[in-house]
Amino acid sequence: MSSTIHRRSLLKLTSLLAIGSALTKADVYASDFTNQRFAEGPIRLTSNENPYGPSPMARRAMADAITQSNRYPWDVTTKLLEKLGTLYGLTSEHVLLGAGSSEILGLSTLLAALNKGNAITAAPTFSIWAPVAEKMGLTVTKVPLLEEKMNDLSAMVSQLNENTRLFYICNPNNPSGTILPTAAVRDAAEEASKKSLVLIDEAYLDYTNEPSLVNMVSTNKNIIIAKTFSKIYGLAGARIGYAIAHPDTINKLAALQPWANAGVSAVSLAAALASLDDKSFVASSKEKNTEARMYTQKELESLGIKVIPSHTNFIYYSLANYKGNWQEALRAKNILSAGTYEQQGQWTRTTVGTLKEMQQFISAVKAIV
Numbered sequence: 609m610s611s612t613i614h615r616r617s618l619l620k621l622t623s624l625l626a627i628g629s630a631l632t633k634a635d636v637y638a639s640d641f642t643n644q645r646f647a648e649g650p651i652r653l654t655s656n657e658n659p660y661g662p663s664p665m666a667r668r669a670m671a672d673a674i675t676q677s678n679r680y681p682w683d684v685t686t687k688l689l690e691k692l693g694t695l696y697g698l699t700s701e702h703v704l705l706g707a708g709s710s711e712i713l714g715l716s717t718l719l720a721a722l723n724k725g726n727a728i729t730a731a732p733t734f735s736i737w738a739p740v741a742e743k744m745g746l747t748v749t750k751v752p753l754l755e756e757k758m759n760d761l762s763a764m765v766s767q768l769n770e771n772t773r774l775f776y777i778c779n780p781n782n783p784s785g786t787i788l789p790t791a792a793v794r795d796a797a798e799e800a801s802k803k804s805l806v807l808i809d810e811a812y813l814d815y816t817n818e819p820s821l822v823n824m825v826s827t828n829k830n831i832i833i834a835k836t837f838s839k840i841y842g843l844a845g846a847r848i849g850y851a852i853a854h855p856d857t858i859n860k861l862a863a864l865q866p867w868a869n870a871g872v873s874a875v876s877l878a879a880a881l882a883s884l885d886d887k888s889f890v891a892s893s894k895e896k897n898t899e900a901r902m903y904t905q906k907e908l909e910s911l912g913i914k915v916i917p918s919h920t921n922f923i924y925y926s927l928a929n930y931k932g933n934w935q936e937a938l939r940a941k942n943i944l945s946a947g948t949y950e951q952q953g954q955w956t957r958t959t960v961g962t963l964k965e966m967q968q969f970i971s972a973v974k975a976i977v
C-alpha cells in the first residue's frame with residue numbers, strides 16, 4: 609500500500625512539475641501573473657486568497673532570497689520586525705512573527721488557556737483557534753451574529769465574567785464579510801480587556817478604509833491584534849503573519865514558540881518585506897477586488913439571492929431557496945467554493961476571484977439555480 613501511495617505521490621509531483629515547467633522566469637516576474645500556476649485546475653474560490661499575488665516586488669525578492677536560504681535569516685527577521693513596528697508607530701518589540709496569523713491565533717489561545725475558564729466569540733466567525741481552546745480546557749461561548757450578520761458586540765460583552773480568558777473579535781468578520789465601526793470594536797475591546805485577553809483579528813481590514821486598532825496596545829497589555837500577509841498581500845502560501853501587542857504580552861506569546869520569531873523562512877520574510885513596499889500592488893488588488901465583488905453581488909441579487917454587503921474579498925449569501933448541495937454543484941462546474949454555515953446550512957461563502965473567474969462563477973450559478 610505504501611508503494612501505491614508513493615507512486616501516486618510521484619505522479620502528482622510529476623504533473624505539478626509539468627505545470628510549473630510551463631512557467632518561465634519571465635512569467636514569474638511578469639505583472640500579469642494571475643493564476644497561471646493553477647491555470648489547469650479548478651477555479652479556487654474557497655479560501656479567500658488573493659488571485660493576483662504574490663506582488664511583482666515580492667516575487668523578485670523571493671527569488672533572490674532562495675540563494676540565501678542556507679543561512680538563518682536573522683538580519684531579515686530584524687528588518688521586518690522593525691519595519692512593522694514603525695509602520696504602526698510602535699517598535700519591533702511590539703511585533704511577533706508567525707507562520708501565518710493562524711499561528712498567532714493559536715499562541716494567543718494557548719496563552720489565554722494557561723488559566724482555565726471560558727472564551728467568547730461570535731458564531732459563525734473564523735474559529736480555527738476554538739478546538740485548541742477546548743482541548744486546553746477553555747469553554748467556548750458562541751454568540752450568534754445579528755440579523756444583518758454583524759458581530760453582536762453587546763451580547764458578547766454581556767457574556768464576560770470573572771472566568772473569561774479570551775475574547776475574540778474578527779473585524780471584518782469571516783464568513784459574513786461585515787464590518788463593525790472602529791469605535792464600537794474599540795469600546796467592546798476596552799471593556800473586555802478589563803477581564804480577559806482580547807484578540808482582534810484584522811485579516812481582512814486591508815480591504816476596507818477602516819483604521820487598525822493597533823494603537824490600543826501601547827497602553828493595554830490585554831489586547832492582541834492578529835495581522836496577516838495571506839490576504840491583500842497575496843502571500844497565503846508563504847505562511848507569514850504577525851501579532852501586534854504590548855512588549856510584555858509579546859514576550860509571553862514568544863515564550864510559547866519553540867524558537868521566537870524563527871518559524872518563518874528566509875524566502876517568506878523577504879516576500880513580506882518587499883510586499884510592504886509594493887503599494888501599487890495592494891491598491892490594484894483592492895480596486896480589482898471591489899470591481900469583481902460588486903459585479904458578483906449584483907448578479908447574485910438579480911437571481912433573487914440574498915447577499916450580505918461585503919467589505920472583504922469574499923461574499924456571504926443565502927441558499928434559502930436552494931435545496932441541493934451547493935458546494936458539490938459548483939464543484940461539478942469546476943469551481944471550488946466554501947461549505948455552508950448556520951441555520952441548517954442556509955448560508956454560504958464564495959471568495960472573490962478575478963472578474964473573469966467571477967463571470968465563470970455566475971454562469972455556473974445560473975446553470976444551477
Ligand SMILES: Cc1ncc(COP(=O)(O)O)c(C=O)c1O
Nearest residue numbers: 708709710734782811836838849
Ligand atoms: C479571519 C481570518 N483570520 C486568520 C486567518 C488565517 O490566515 P493565515 O494563517 O494564512 O494568516 C484566516 C484565513 O482564512 C482568516 O479568514
